[in-house]
């Protein structure tokens with residue numbers, strides 16, 4: 368018997384996160400393989416963001432381990448980024464008073480070798496590195512459709528473009544795996560569609576993607592595989608078709624049965640339900656612009 372084994376980019380094994388008496392994530396196993404787009408769905412409070420925080424070293428899991436290409440990662444965000452995992456946040460985290468280009472350059476710094484002295488002395492090595500970093504950052508702005516805004520302050524970008532900029536900044540660390548936490552939250556249908564195309568393009572360039580999203584149409588169109596978290600536990604994992612037709616998912620998450628593939632009606636229903644639950648916060652965010660780093664790990 369022949370088996371095709373590609374070693375996973377991500378192997379999460381028995382990841383558990385407890386906060387006092389609350390178990391937010393319980394014994395979750397998840398693999399992501401090269402070339403895959405994997406979705407992570409589940410009701411609000413299911414533990415999706417907490418799971419991302421465990422994968423990226425923001426939280427030290429109570430139990431379990433996270434490996435990137437077979438090597439167990441220390442739970443330190445900068446080491447996780449250096450290893451090859453980049454992420455975006457459910458609540459946008461940009462440097463509001465830096466330009467779009469500067470925000471991407473910040474994301475680039477884990478991949479530049481020039482040290483402190485080189486930077487202070489501004490020698491030829493530093494100049495070369497700086498030029499190369501700028502060129503790469505501009506490439507990423509072209510790729511995400513933000514090149515013409517390179518000199519704008521990030522706080523002046525419309526909300527959808529701030530989300531894109533977060534993706535550009537994450538890509539600047541040349542990740543093998545990109546984690547996206549609700550990348551289309553607060554976007555209009557056109558922006559959501561553009562984000563879908565962007566995620567496909569990222570995958571086609573060789574970066575695997577793990578994405579949390581509430582927009583079912585987005586998830587089921589995009590993902591090769593979908594895992595469903597309910598109350599911290601992985602309830603089901605499978606192809607979009609498998610997950611959509613699983614009775615337990617329908618009961619636990621979707622509430623009402625789906626008639627075949629998700630259509631406009633179902634998507635609208637989910638959107639309406641979501642905007643009832645989280646729309647207020649999203650609108651606030653849109654008006655406030657980029658938020659400062661918060662301590663809640665969101």
Ligand SMILES: Nc1ncnc2c1ncn2[C@@H]1O[C@H](COP(=O)(O)OP(=O)(O)O)[C@@H](O)[C@H]1O
Nearest residue numbers: 386391410411412413414415416417418663664
């Ligand atoms: N830092 C924290 N301290 C205590 N409880 C937390 C913390 N972060 C998340 N939680 C709790 O963990 C559960 C899962 O939250 P979260 O991962 O944000 O869910 P989701 O992203 O699926 O909506 C929630 O009950 C939330 O209140």
Ligand SMILES: [Mg+2]
Nearest residue numbers: 415416417457
């Ligand atoms: Mg979340």
